[in-house]
């Protein structure tokens with residue numbers, strides 16, 4: 001467990017509540033077909049069950065009886081601002097999958113490459129999604145929690161050292177799905193307002209829930225899984241804690257509203273959000289989500305942002321015709 005503290009042991013039988021490791025199809029990494037993978041070193045709330053979904057997911061789950069399947073796609077792009085080089089991400093436009101992961105920084109103390117585990121998680125997730133994307137039947141059934149499980153399984157079996165938080169999301173018809181663990185998260189915006197967001201899962205301040213290869217991390221059964229219907233024009237922002245610890249809801253809503261009004265591309269919106277968060281992170285007098293949590297923790301007013309890697313994915317939900 002990095003960041004301190006202790007948690008439940010990760011083991012094969014505890015993956016998403018007892019399913020265990022399934023026969024892996026992810027040992028073969030197919031040729032890239034529209035997918036994208038990056039890590040920042042290179043270049044550029046409450047546990048739920050697998051079947052459960054979270055509260056917001058349930059609230060939004062019921063669709064009008066006359067709703068016909070809508071043809072939507074994700075138009076996505078990313079911005080990476082590396083500091084320690086511990087973040088990684090992937091995306092596959094055709095399959096409608098995106099994800100980010102954050103190697104937990106405590107690994108630095110152990111002279112472990114803190115990026116190795118997050119990088120492998122995202123690489124394995126992309127490989128599995130690419131494989132599934134070749135079959136429309138398989139693609140329809142693919143869920144973010146399955147991809148996270150397969151990716152974790154592969155990193156675990158390979159003994160890749162380290163620990164990581166992660167979030168994986170998919171667009172399936174007009175349904176947005178997610179699975180996440182720790183403080184890598186997302187927000188869904190409609191008409192410039194956040195209509196749903198993930199909750200940071202942590203054991204205590206600065207110690208997020210995390211998957212690890214050494215049996216000292218958290219079980220995947222602690223991952224939050226959910227879904228909600230989305231519409232043409234919705235904007236999904238995924239990020240590691242470097243984004244959300246520096247960028248409060250108001251700033252995020254402002255950035256996305258501005259991007260939508262100006263017709264900015266997902267890439268420009270991701271760059272804009274990352275730049276705003278970066279400026280906060282470098283401002284020792286800033287009022288940030290991180291400084292507010294610090295203030296609560298220490299019982300006195302603390303100012304400033306949090307210097308960290310930042311990985312931002314902006315996925316605009318658009319009609320397939322556009």
Ligand SMILES: [Mn+2]
Pocket residue numbers: 102240241242308309
């Ligand atoms: Mn981070």
